[in-house]
Amino acid sequence: MKTRLLFPYWCRYLGLALFLAHVPVALFRKTMDFDFGDTNNDNLFNNHHVFFILTALVMVIGLFLIAFAREKVEDEQIWQIRLDSLRWAIYLNYLILIISLVFTKDVYHILELNLWVPLIFFIIRFRWVIFRLNRSLSREG
Amino acid sequence: MGYFSPQPFIKQGGVIMKNNIRVERAIKNITQADLAEQVNVSRQTINTIESNKYVPSTVLALKIARAFGKPLEDVFMLEEGD
Numbered sequence: 206m207k208t209r210l211l212f213p214y215w216c217r218y219l220g221l222a223l224f225l226a227h228v229p230v231a232l233f234r235k236t237m238d239f240d241f242g243d244t245n246n247d248n249l250f251n252n253h254h255v256f257f258i259l260t261a262l263v264m265v266i267g268l269f270l271i272a273f274a275r276e277k278v279e280d281e282q283i284w285q286i287r288l289d290s291l292r293w294a295i296y297l298n299y300l301i302l303i304i305s306l307v308f309t310k311d312v313y314h315i316l317e318l319n320l321w322v323p324l325i326f327f328i329i330r331f332r333w334v335i336f337r338l339n340r341s342l343s344r345e346g
Numbered sequence: 347m348g349y350f351s352p353q354p355f356i357k358q359g360g361v362i363m364k365n366n367i368r369v370e371r372a373i374k375n376i377t378q379a380d381l382a383e384q385v386n387v388s389r390q391t392i393n394t395i396e397s398n399k400y401v402p403s404t405v406l407a408l409k410i411a412r413a414f415g416k417p418l419e420d421v422f423m424l425e426e427g428d
Contacts, residue, residue, distance in 0.1 A: 278388035280386070281403050281406060282388070
């Protein structure tokens with residue numbers, strides 16, 4: 206089957222590494238609430254902004270690689286599960302988006318949520334269905 | 347199954363697609379993994395087709411029939427679903 210715009214298999218591990226690497230940094234930023242240098246500087250590309258870009262980009266690229274790396278055997282059923290999981294991820298994302306647009310005015314956090322909700326949900330749904338497939342396989346022996 | 351099923355095409359217009367893959371495999375004495383390798387899909391896919399949880403594309407169905415050296419309709423058939 207043709208590769209159809211997916212990353213190679215090893216990208217999954219690269220993505221996982223990137224995502225895991227981002228976690229302590231992001232936690233550090235959140236818990237310490239640390240700002241270095243010019244906090245009053247509201248320009249684009251001040252320290253705070255650059256730090257946000259770096260952590261968010263590392264996370265999003267990591268998730269992206271995990272989500273869209275090829276499976277070992279990428280066949281038509283995997284492709285269908287992929288499509289179906291994407292559909293659910295879009296549904297959920299827009300549900301959350303609409304709810305948060307109606308009930309909050311916190312545009313910044315809505316954006317942040319939108320960065321990872323579809324990808325995370327897609328990955329979880331996709332992996333879960335594949336896990337169920339494998340389990341039914343091992344049950345039958 | 348239902349809305350969370352990865353396979354929405356199992357039943358279409360009250361008709362269900364059945365298959366003889368398990369029988370044909372027994373005749374040729376090959377495993378699911380052997381067949382999967384012959385038609386370039388994963389073992390999971392062969393397994394779900396056998397248990398009628400997944401309807402293969404026409405190309406894959408033809409490949410499977412060819413692997414058994416039989417016409418398509420000897421391996422896959424339509425049945426009235428309930």
